[in-house]
Amino acid sequence: MLRGFWRQDSPGGGGRAGIDEDPLRAHMQLERFGVIVTRGEKWRAHQDYETIFQSALDAIDQRFSLVPEGFVSMPTTIVDEPGCPEVDYETEPFLLARTCVTNAQYQKFVDSGAYEDLEIWPESIWPHLIGFQDLTGKAGPRFWRGGRHDPSRSDHPVVGICSYEAATYAAWAGFRLPTEAEWQMAASWRIRTSAHVFRRYPWGDSHDPRRCNTWASGKGGTVPVGAHTEGAAPNGVLQLIGNVWEWTSSDFEVTDEKGRPVVGDMLLKSIRGGAFDTYFSCQATSHFRTGLACLARPHNVGFRCVLDAGRRGN
Amino acid sequence: MGWMQAEPNDPQLRCMICDALNTVDVVVCSECSAPMALVHDSVTQGRAPQIVSVLGDSNVGKTVYLGFLLDMLSQRANEFEAIPKGAYSVDMQQNVVASMTQRTFPAKTAMEPDRWHWAYYQARKAGGRRSKWYDLVMPDLAGESLAAEIANPATYKVIRSLLGKSAGSMLLVDAALAANGATRPDFFALKMMSYIDSLFQTKRDAKVQTPIAIVLCKADHCPESFDDTRRFVQGSLNRLWNLCESRFATVEYFACSSVGSLAYATGADDDGLEFARPIPLHTSLQGILEPFEWLISRI
Ligand SMILES: Nc1nc2c(ncn2[C@@H]2O[C@H](COP(=O)(O)OP(=O)(O)OP(=O)(O)O)[C@@H](O)[C@H]2O)c(=O)[nH]1
Ligand SMILES: [Zn+2]
Numbered sequence: 001m002l003r004g005f006w007r008q009d010s011p012g013g014g015g016r017a018g019i020d021e022d023p024l025r026a027h028m029q030l031e032r033f034g035v036i037v038t039r040g041e042k043w044r045a046h047q048d049y050e051t052i053f054q055s056a057l058d059a060i061d062q063r064f065s066l067v068p069e070g071f072v073s074m075p076t077t078i079v080d081e082p083g084c085p086e087v088d089y090e091t092e093p094f095l096l097a098r099t100c101v102t103n104a105q106y107q108k109f110v111d112s113g114a115y116e117d118l119e120i121w122p123e124s125i126w127p128h129l130i131g132f133q134d135l136t137g138k139a140g141p142r143f144w145r146g147g148r149h150d151p152s153r154s155d156h157p158v159v160g161i162c163s164y165e166a167a168t169y170a171a172w173a174g175f176r177l178p179t180e181a182e183w184q185m186a187a188s189w190r191i192r193t194s195a196h197v198f199r200r201y202p203w204g205d206s207h208d209p210r211r212c213n214t215w216a217s218g219k220g221g222t223v224p225v226g227a228h229t230e231g232a233a234p235n236g237v238l239q240l241i242g243n244v245w246e247w248t249s250s251d252f253e254v255t256d257e258k259g260r261p262v263v264g265d266m267l268l269k270s271i272r273g274g275a276f277d278t279y280f281s282c283q284a285t286s287h288f289r290t291g292l293a294c295l296a297r298p299h300n301v302g303f304r305c306v307l308d309a310g311r312r313g314n
Numbered sequence: 315m316g317w318m319q320a321e322p323n324d325p326q327l328r329c330m331i332c333d334a335l336n337t338v339d340v341v342v343c344s345e346c347s348a349p350m351a352l353v354h355d356s357v358t359q360g361r362a363p364q365i366v367s368v369l370g371d372s373n374v375g376k377t378v379y380l381g382f383l384l385d386m387l388s389q390r391a392n393e394f395e396a397i398p399k400g401a402y403s404v405d406m407q408q409n410v411v412a413s414m415t416q417r418t419f420p421a422k423t424a425m426e427p428d429r430w431h432w433a434y435y436q437a438r439k440a441g442g443r444r445s446k447w448y449d450l451v452m453p454d455l456a457g458e459s460l461a462a463e464i465a466n467p468a469t470y471k472v473i474r475s476l477l478g479k480s481a482g483s484m485l486l487v488d489a490a491l492a493a494n495g496a497t498r499p500d501f502f503a504l505k506m507m508s509y510i511d512s513l514f515q516t517k518r519d520a521k522v523q524t525p526i527a528i529v530l531c532k533a534d535h536c537p538e539s540f541d542d543t544r545r546f547v548q549g550s551l552n553r554l555w556n557l558c559e560s561r562f563a564t565v566e567y568f569a570c571s572s573v574g575s576l577a578y579a580t581g582a583d584d585d586g587l588e589f590a591r592p593i594p595l596h597t598s599l600q601g602i603l604e605p606f607e608w609l610i611s612r613i
Contacts, residue, residue, distance in 0.1 A: 078417050264578070268577060279597050279598070282415060283596050290596040291577065300598060
């Protein structure tokens with residue numbers, strides 16, 4: 001199943017430039033930490049297994065935070081007013097990446113030949129894969145050039161990727177995207193035991209343009225994923241609000257105020273959190289719901305990864 | 315500034331858009347509904363306001379664009395200082411902001427000039443006392459009135475006077491339609507530009523000097539128009555491109571969008587007719603200020 005770049009028998013005699021021929025070391029080098037910790041068993045015989053496995057665990061400890069179990073309520077109509085219909089979801093504990101996936105991280109995915117490896121993509125989008133190009137026609141995020149990101153933006157969130165690219169990267173690295181409910185739980189911290197504690201923002205209840213990058217902050221573009229530490233959630237997760245919207249794995253299904261279905265030109269996926277160009281502060285909160293065409297590749301949408309809490313260290 | 319006062323001792327003021335005489339106490343011109351504050355202010359400040367006209371076919375997105383432009387100007391103090399003159403100037407932006415936060419688009423602009431919104435702003439680029447103030451008058455015209463005037467010049471005298479007095483214009487074009495292969499946006503823009511051309515024409519070979527920003531609206535539908543706007547215009551609005559290149563000396567192309575994601579509420583109305591009402595799921599402003607900045611630095 002894990003076919004690809006390191007295959008000894010692949011044309012050209014194996015790995016791509018700079019990527020280790022040894023599969024386990026290649027996973028480490030490409031930051032596929034989730035693959036190592038969840039599927040590590042198969043490399044038990046590898047001479048460096050213990051060290052590499054431990055390094056992958058350490059990386060996950062550094063980069064992910066535990067979101068406790070909780071519950072969320074989401075309005076099911078486009079107008080979110082008191083008394084409008086809602087659905088409740090319970091969420092299990094999970095590990096959420098503290099930051100969005102950066103250009104540098106995504107570069108490793110592109111460099112590994114992921115866009116040419118059909119097997120890692122869902123079959124339904126094979127016809128679209130050829131369109132996942134950068135500004136110069138090379139495979140990769142929409143705003144890259146020649147298959148490379150702008151080096152001055154290595155630590156900025158990768159944007160210009162559709163929901164399938166986000167989900168495929170996550171799976172390739174051994175993770176997944178958060179569901180919409182999980183994302184909302186991570187941002188609003190409505191813990192089961194304290195039923196009515198619900199934060200409008202990860203840091204509290206009032207909007208503060210200094211804690212996040214939205215239009216009001218005046219930056220006009222993305223900032224590094226580690227910026228705005230003062231806007232962190234209690235568990236250290238950064239930038240849930242602002243900088244870039246985040247793809248979730250959930251379909252966006254709502255109705256208008258009269259219960260009529262709201263649809264897009266194609267399937268809408270739920271995105272959350274607002275971005276650097278979000279003009280209305282009410283649209284960059286822990287509970288504002290919106291959706292985006294699943295194949296859209298805009299300049300203001302990125303993503304972060306999730307690892308199921310039980311799977312770390314399996 | 316002979317238009318300020320009709321005659322000495324005459325208590326009437328001449329509208330600076332349509333030249334109609336109005337009594338001094340009226341707020342908007344009785345003929346064309348332009349704000350009379352323009353005239354009052356010019357009298358005290360001794361300078362004539364600059365008029366910026368925002369043009370475009372019906373439904374291209376003029377109201378949404380103007381509303382957000384003015385709202386951004388009045389919020390972003392680090393780039394621009396902008397002061398609305400008169401409460402009526404605020405209505406347009408308030409209307410757009412109120413609708414868009416409720417995930418609806420503003421209602422269509424009425425055809426009657428007395429129902430158009432006018433905005434009169436004093437604006438300057440931030441950067442110290444020495445930067446120049448611009449008095450800007452920006453009416454939100456109805457696209458259908460513009461179309462009527464182009465088809466039969468002098469149907470809407472106010473439009474002709476307004477354009478004749480404009481220091482610069484923005485011509486909004488529906489990029490979503492053009493990207494889908496529709497020819498209407500190209501033809502409308504072509505007519506509008508040739509109307510302007512004939513209005514300003516002095517010598518046959520001299521190009522029109524008035525700066526014109528061609529703004530591709532709804533570019534969220536065709537993101538490639540942001541990447542290379544000129545190429546998009548050349549490809550999808552070729553008639554407009556050719557006219558601009560041959561007749562207009564100061565023209566630039568921009569792409570803009572106000573919508574981050576568009577969906578449709580679908581169903582049947584009370585009469586059983588199928589409909590799909592567009593819903594701006596969230597707002598994401600792109601390219602709104604750029605044409606404005608370009609334009610005011612050239613007027
Ligand atoms: N996708 C998208 N649609 C837009 C945008 N701006 C406006 N629209 C759509 O265009 C329609 C018309 O927008 P208006 O701003 O009212 O257009 P107008 O040019 O003032 O129209 P008239 O009143 O007929 O002159 C809206 O109802 C929306 O459906 C945009 O940025 N993106
Ligand atoms: Zn008048």
